[in-house]
Amino acid sequence: MHQILAIINKDIIAWTRRPLYFIASIMLSILIIWAVGNTIAGVGTIPFGLYDPAGISELSQHLTDSNRFVVTTYEDLDKAKHDLASGKIAVLANVSQDPLEDSVQIVTEGHNPLVDIQISTGILAVLTQRAKELSLPLHSAALFPVTFSVRDYVTPGLVAYLCYVVACMNLGFSWIYEWMEKTYRQIILAPRGLRAAIVAKTFTVTVEASVVLWLALCITSPLVGFTLGSNFLMLVGFTLLSMFCFTCIGLGAACVLRTIRIYTMTVSIAGVALMFVSGVIYPVEAMPHWEQMIAYSLPMYYSADAFKGAILATPADYVRDMLILSAWACAGLTIAAILLNRRRATL
Amino acid sequence: MFGPKPLKIAICLLLVSAWTLPPLYAQSGKQVVQEVVTLLSAPPNRNGSQRSIYEAVNRHMNYEDMCANLLTSKEWEKLPAAKKQRIQTMVQKLIEKRYYPRWQKLFSKGKIAFVGEAEARQDVYVKTHLTIGKKESQIVWHLRPKLGEMTILSLAVGRKDLLASMTTRFQRHLKEDGIDGVIVWLRDKLDEEEVHASGPTSSELK
Numbered sequence: 001m002h003q004i005l006a007i008i009n010k011d012i013i014a015w016t017r018r019p020l021y022f023i024a025s026i027m028l029s030i031l032i033i034w035a036v037g038n039t040i041a042g043v044g045t046i047p048f049g050l051y052d053p054a055g056i057s058e059l060s061q062h063l064t065d066s067n068r069f070v071v072t073t074y075e076d077l078d079k080a081k082h083d084l085a086s087g088k089i090a091v092l093a094n095v096s097q098d099p100l101e102d103s104v105q106i107v108t109e110g111h112n113p114l115v116d117i118q119i120s121t122g123i124l125a126v127l128t129q130r131a132k133e134l135s136l137p138l139h140s141a142a143l144f145p146v147t148f149s150v151r152d153y154v155t156p157g158l159v160a161y162l163c164y165v166v167a168c169m170n171l172g173f174s175w176i177y178e179w180m181e182k183t184y185r186q187i188i189l190a191p192r193g194l195r196a197a198i199v200a201k202t203f204t205v206t207v208e209a210s211v212v213l214w215l216a217l218c219i220t221s222p223l224v225g226f227t228l229g230s231n232f233l234m235l236v237g238f239t240l241l242s243m244f245c246f247t248c249i250g251l252g253a254a255c256v257l258r259t260i261r262i263y264t265m266t267v268s269i270a271g272v273a274l275m276f277v278s279g280v281i282y283p284v285e286a287m288p289h290w291e292q293m294i295a296y297s298l299p300m301y302y303s304a305d306a307f308k309g310a311i312l313a314t315p316a317d318y319v320r321d322m323l324i325l326s327a328w329a330c331a332g333l334t335i336a337a338i339l340l341n342r343r344r345a346t347l
Numbered sequence: 348m349f350g351p352k353p354l355k356i357a358i359c360l361l362l363v364s365a366w367t368l369p370p371l372y373a374q375s376g377k378q379v380v381q382e383v384v385t386l387l388s389a390p391p392n393r394n395g396s397q398r399s400i401y402e403a404v405n406r407h408m409n410y411e412d413m414c415a416n417l418l419t420s421k422e423w424e425k426l427p428a429a430k431k432q433r434i435q436t437m438v439q440k441l442i443e444k445r446y447y448p449r450w451q452k453l454f455s456k457g458k459i460a461f462v463g464e465a466e467a468r469q470d471v472y473v474k475t476h477l478t479i480g481k482k483e484s485q486i487v488w489h490l491r492p493k494l495g496e497m498t499i500l501s502l503a504v505g506r507k508d509l510l511a512s513m514t515t516r517f518q519r520h521l522k523e524d525g526i527d528g529v530i531v532w533l534r535d536k537l538d539e540e541e542v543h544a545s546g547p548t549s550s551e552l553k
Binding site for chain 1: 445446449450452453455456457477479480481482484486502504505507509512539540
């Protein structure tokens with residue numbers, strides 16, 4: 001215990017002496033939550049033209065309220081089409097001025113399919129959920145209507161991804177650099193020194209990385225406007241568990257890869273793949289079967305599931321998530337312990 | 348000065364003219380349409396004035412003949428008076444909720460120009476042009492005399508006719524579910540319009 005506390009103390013001193021690394025970690029987390037989150041959730045300032053001179057609909061108000069469109073109203077349809085062609089607006093809604101029938105024609109410039117997708121989803125939501133004054137043969141409904149936005153839904157997945165990034169990076173830099181220091185080898189060669197080093201290192205990195213993530217969330221949440229939910233105990237608990245899981249995996253990977261260059265490269269590539277595969281951006285259910293199988297076998301899916309449950313109160317299997325994250329942590333620790341024991345014998 | 352012969356001739360001429368000339372109504376078709384457009388163009392400025400506008404418009408609408416046309420005259424005649432009244436009230440409410448606010452917006456923003464008036468049998472068709480911005484659409488008002496007044500039975504925009512489209516839907520429900528099914532469908536449509544009029548609920552917006 002004394003050894004563990006001594007190593008933790010040493011790591012905390014080293015951490016406080018290098019504030020730049022701490023600040024950089026927070027900046028990275030903020031950047032990912034803010035920029036990546038906004039990109040995934042969709043753009044919020046699509047220039048939208050509305051032709052509805054008689055005010056048949058209240059689309060101008062509804063579109064503005066949806067926080068996805070910046071609306072310009074037109075009295076002249078030809079001018080609106082001209083503005084669409086010249087790029088002043090990205091989409092035009094032509095509301096029929098027919099005394100008998102409601103219809104809305106959506107016209108886009110057409111060169112950018114990604115913008116078209118963003119527009120389609122935004123307009124569908126407005127037309128079917130807000131524009132009740134229009135009698136359109138188009139309706140949408142949810143079996144379990146929720147109160148959170150797309151931005152809120154994206155954040156827990158990004159939190160899970162950040163657990164991986166911050167924990168692995170922190171652990172990698174901390175462990176591999178210090179492994180190369182001779183003083184650290186002396187700690188490991190001491191009786192029960194290796195066990196103390198592993199326990200102390202995983203503990204320190206888990207706590208440090210969790211603090212970084214919590215600070216980043218506290219800064220971005222009011223600025224970007226996403227919810228952190230009300231179940232803070234669960235959020236804190238799953239942050240610590242996820243961080244611990246990825247720290248242990250990082251430790252195992254650091255022991256396998258040995259050099260910081262290979263470790264950084266591998267962790268970065270694996271992180272991007274994990275983010276796309278694990279249902280952080282799109283639901284796993286929408287992916288091909290083989291990709292789903294990969295997602296279900298990786299820890300980030302379960303971390304994201306737990307965070308969604310904790311932050312958004314969506315149905316989550318907490319027990320399963322905890323067990324799988326713990327199993328991955330054990331696997332990482334086992335690999336690290338076996339490799340370090342072998343390496344200690346060669347020292 | 349006036350002997351019995353010219354008097355007889357005058358009476359005969361009067362009778363012949365009364366029989367051959369078209370009947371005289373309080374207002375012509377054009378005047379009725381003009382009044383309805385004026386009523387719907389007026390902005391409601393006081394609480395409850397919307398209701399009074401609708402009631403004034405309803406006086407020019409022929410909902411009884413409209414319902415008889417929706418079901419065909421024979422089907423309509425067979426119905427008990429209470430059901431007739433119920434259907435007529437529901438159709439009136441449906442059109443009030445569905446179309447009157449829309450016509451108010453269009454007529455207050457646009458300009459109506461009268462193009463012509465034509466008669467076919469006892470009915471009168473008034474052709475108008477509605478101009479909003481640069482866009483012009485043709486509205487043909489179908490009027491029918493009732494109790495000495497010209498009343499609006501339907502209106503058509505392009506190929507769409509209010510009465511014809513309602514008749515198609517009525518007949519479909521009548522064929523599938525009978526007259527009670529039509530009443531249920533009308534009630535559902537009225538409920539839908541209530542939702543449209545009241546706007547989205549807070550839970551729907553979340």
